[in-house]
Amino acid sequence: MKSIQSISQEIKKYIDENDQSFEHSLLSEAVNVSSKITDILEKGNINLLINARRLIYYVMDQREEELKSFAEAEGIAWAEHSLTLALKLEWVQAIRRTLWQIVSILDETKNLTADHKDFYELEALINDKIDQFLNTFFISYSKYKDTMFLKQREVVEHLSVPIIPVSEYVSVLPLIGSIDSFRIKIIEEKVLNDIGVSRIQTLVIDLSGIAMMEKDVIDHFEKVLAGVSMMGCKAILTGLRPDLVRKMVHAGIRFEKNAETKGTLQETLRRYL
Structure with missing residues (x-):
């Protein structure tokens, strides 16, 4: 049985060695996002391709605190620049599917998951951590939007109290x-x-x-x-x-x-x- 740590190293190594193939797979999985990659970078200084690797590495290395902080920062950045939740969801699901494609390739070439127990453990790790990222992101996004709404309303209400x-x-x-x-x-x-x-x-x-x-x-x-x-x-x-x-x-x-x-x-x- 392979350890999660060794499986993680294999996945990260594959991404590093197949950089262009990894990016192509991501962009083909997220059709609506792929056409907005440059706009999002210019508008919010958010590099989706770099952040995709970052998310995968945090997930595979089980770096929960860094994953949570990353999700919170992403939520604020997307809310601050009025980027839609639909685009974010599509992008994260594209990352999830691309990661599973890599697992499938490595299973065929390097017998990545030696038995069913390896596979189920890996499945729980990947899906749970990505879901955790999404949940934290959505909460952070909503909190920021709510705070901005209250501040805007406060400004409007101050203007509606003319002494x-x-x-x-x-x-x-x-x-x-x-x-x-x-x-x-x-x-x-x-x-x-x-x-x-x-x-x-x-x-x-x-x-x-x-x-x-x-x-x-x-x-x-x-x-x-x-x-x-x-x-x-x-x-x-x-x-x-x-x-x-x-x-x-x-x-x-x-x-x-x-x-x-x-x-x-x-x-x-x-x-x-």
Whole structure:
């Protein structure tokens, strides 16, 4: 019975000695990827042919930590440069098939797997490690994409919280659309930061454009108003809609402690300006 180590050495030696044949086999197995090899290299500085050897060597040498780190780095690189998962999957499956072709050739020429036990052990090693690479790659890719999405959303939400100065110490915050748990955190951060930086003494928050606000968001909004008050700023709420008021009343929420309520934004501005 041959050891996995000796089988690994035979496979790596074959790839090193048959470089062009190895690359040709890979490219013929991945038709869609082969036409994009140069584009991927230029766009993301990702050399697929070199990385294919790297993956195979990590798999055959059972270098699990390096395989995991490689998969994580690849996931980030592909996500960062918006390369598709379909191309990656096709490429890795081409590597898998090419590796098995090499095993078949070496079986015929050098009796690589001497018995069934050798073959099944090799099959478990190759397929499990390549699947492990793919799983780690997909997780890394998804995490990076999710992080980028949240950062982009945070930027957009910051832009949708316009605190408008109307005099030296009075500013207006018109809120429009739905406010969910993510957006209320952005509102809290923006409001408290702007009060600290701009020394706002009166903040008029107009809610006439709010489409929806769930109870947990209303609870958080009440805490935002408490924070505004703690920073020495007076909060004035305008444009409270009947449906929103009913929801607050039934939930037992009152804003009187930390904010005044007025009818419309126009009336409030006339009073303070």
